Amino acid sequence: MxxxxxxxxxxxxxxxxxxxxxxxxxxxxxxxxxxxxxxxxxxxxxxxxxxxxxxxxxxxxxxxxxxxxxxxxxxxxxxxxxxxxxxxxxxxxxxxxxxVSSYQLEDKERGFSFMSDAPLDMRMDKKTKITAADIINRSSERELSEIIFKYGEERFAKRIASFIVRERERKPIATTLQLSDIIMKAIPARFHAQKIHLATRTFQALRIAVNRExxxxxxxxxxxxxxxxxxxxxxxxxxxxxxxxxxxxxxxxxxxxxxxxxxxxxxxxxxxxxxxxxxxxxxxxxxxxxxxxxxxxxxxxxxxxxxxxx
Ligand SMILES: C[S@@+](CC[C@H](N)C(=O)[O-])C[C@H]1O[C@@H](n2cnc3c(N)ncnc32)[C@H](O)[C@@H]1O
Incomplete structure (x- = not known):
């Protein structure tokens, strides 16, 4: 438990x-x-x-x-x-x-974590309408880059946004691991040795945007x-x-x-x-x-x- x-x-x-x-x-x-x-x-x-x-x-x-x-x-x-x-x-x-609480982070169905595969949801209140998948698939490249930079303080925000847009043209981005994979590809290899997981900042940004924190x-x-x-x-x-x-x-x-x-x-x-x-x-x-x-x-x-x- x-x-x-x-x-x-x-x-x-x-x-x-x-x-x-x-x-x-x-x-x-x-x-x-x-x-x-x-x-x-x-x-x-x-x-x-x-x-x-x-x-x-x-x-x-x-x-x-x-x-x-x-x-x-x-x-x-x-x-x-x-x-x-x-x-x-x-x-x-x-x-x-x-x-967020550990219960939310570790609930495999809520989509807050990049550690397990789940639908990109991230709503704390399930009665609200906009999910993380909506933001990822419907925002313009510029909006995405702004969200990731502003709420995640992610230096590779522009690159991540551009990789997301390129990827979603092939097929919608629906799950946490799909997104985390795109983020890893967007961040240049020489920056991969970080203390925190490469997807941490982008996931934080999305969670803040979804819940208007x-x-x-x-x-x-x-x-x-x-x-x-x-x-x-x-x-x-x-x-x-x-x-x-x-x-x-x-x-x-x-x-x-x-x-x-x-x-x-x-x-x-x-x-x-x-x-x-x-x-x-x-x-x-x-x-x-x-x-x-x-x-x-x-x-x-x-x-x-x-x-x-x-
Ligand atoms: C860090 S946890 C709180 C843990 C709690 N203090 C405990 O000891 O169990 C944050 C909680 O705040 C809730 N929360 C976050 N933003 C909220 C908001 N704007 N209105 C109401 N609840 C919110 C989340 O759903 C989550 O359950």
């Missing part, structure tokens, strides 16, 4: 400041690893609302968290709708543990701050630099408040600081955690507290 080990668990729950009777939202509840710990620390009456856009993974969370009974509410949805899910603005802590992040963070109680805490765990950059900049902007140009002597915009950043530098996993769970190696945790005076 596959297992998802929660990343930066101790650090995240400590920074969330979990206390009894608290109300928490886990925006990416996944298999419920972080949620379980939050419920333990907030017992006997703390409550968690666990959101996930993957209906299948919610079944695993449900099983894991059933011993907490009414203290858990699981919601199938996207965290970009957090304000609709949580109508009252009284939350003590909010957690985002971004990206970066487009929704900033707005979701802003909405999350709105529904936090004063002195409520928010923790975000990200797994690649593109995500982390958005979290870092959004936190910095909220901490600064005023957006007037520096030349203006008196603030005209009236925007006040709304949070205090608690982690001046992102928290990274300790060596021991990375050894035990290599998936944690790129994780970064940032935390902020909502100000009393907002």
């Amino acid at each position: 596959i297992k998802h080990t929660p990343v930066l668990l101790k650090e995240a729950v400590e920074l969330l400041n979990c206390k009894k009777g608290g109300v928490y939202i886990d925006c990416t509840v996944g298999a419920g690893g972080h949620a379980e710990r939050i419920l333990e620390l907030s017992s006997p009456d703390g409550v968690i609302i666990g959101i996930d856009q993957d209906e299948e993974i919610l079944k695993i969370a449900e099983e894991r968290l059933k011993r907490f009974g009414e203290r858990t509410r699981l919601v199938h949805g996207n965290f970009s709708d957090i304000k609709d899910v949580m109508k009252n603005e009284n939350v003590d802590g909010i957690l985002f543990d971004l990206g 970066l487009e929704i992040l900033e707005k979701s963070l802003l909405d999350a701050v709105d529904i936090l109680k004063p002195e409520g805490r928010m923790c975000v765990i990200s797994f690649h630099s593109l995500e982390d950059r958005i979290v870092k900049r959004t936190f910095q902007r909220l901490e600064k408040g005023c957006i007037c140009p520096p030349k203006i002597p008196v603030c005209q915009c009236g925007i006040k600081p709304s949070i205090k950043i608690i982690t001046k530098k992102p928290v990274a996993p300790a060596e021991m955690e990375i050894k035990a769970n290599p998936r944690a190696r790129s994780a970064k945790l940032r935390a902020a507290e909502k100000l009393l005076t907002v």
Whole structure:
């Protein structure tokens, strides 16, 4: 049985400041690893609302968290709708543990991984329409190159896009191994000796594009701050630099408040600081955690507290 080990668990729950009777939202509840710990620390009456856009993974969370009974509410949805899910603005802590879970990566039918053959799907929410195969087979060469470069930071994006377009003229690209094979051919042989698999960056790019992962992040963070109680805490765990950059900049902007140009002597915009950043530098996993769970190696945790005076 596959297992998802929660990343930066101790650090995240400590920074969330979990206390009894608290109300928490886990925006990416996944298999419920972080949620379980939050419920333990907030017992006997703390409550968690666990959101996930993957209906299948919610079944695993449900099983894991059933011993907490009414203290858990699981919601199938996207965290970009957090304000609709949580109508009252009284939350003590909010957690985002971004990206995919090991269950999704290792589910051979979901198409997230280049390690086994599967249809090129990559949708976390099966109710959404666009799959990775749609993007690969229908986007122009330029669009493909932009997606692979922007979301995968892949230096061979142009070559990969051109190889994809050439290949799909012969027959549609339908499976993960077909795509991974094309990527290997597109990357010049002298660059093949890399620490990570050659398809890693392109697969990351496609997954981000299919699930619109970066487009929704900033707005979701802003909405999350709105529904936090004063002195409520928010923790975000990200797994690649593109995500982390958005979290870092959004936190910095909220901490600064005023957006007037520096030349203006008196603030005209009236925007006040709304949070205090608690982690001046992102928290990274300790060596021991990375050894035990290599998936944690790129994780970064940032935390902020909502100000009393907002
Ligand atoms: C890294 S896993 C979370 C693991 C979880 N913390 C645990 O301990 O089991 C990320 C989860 O977030 C979900 N997810 C990613 N983006 C989402 C979004 N925009 N809205 C809701 N769920 C999302 C994924 O489906 C996945 O289950």
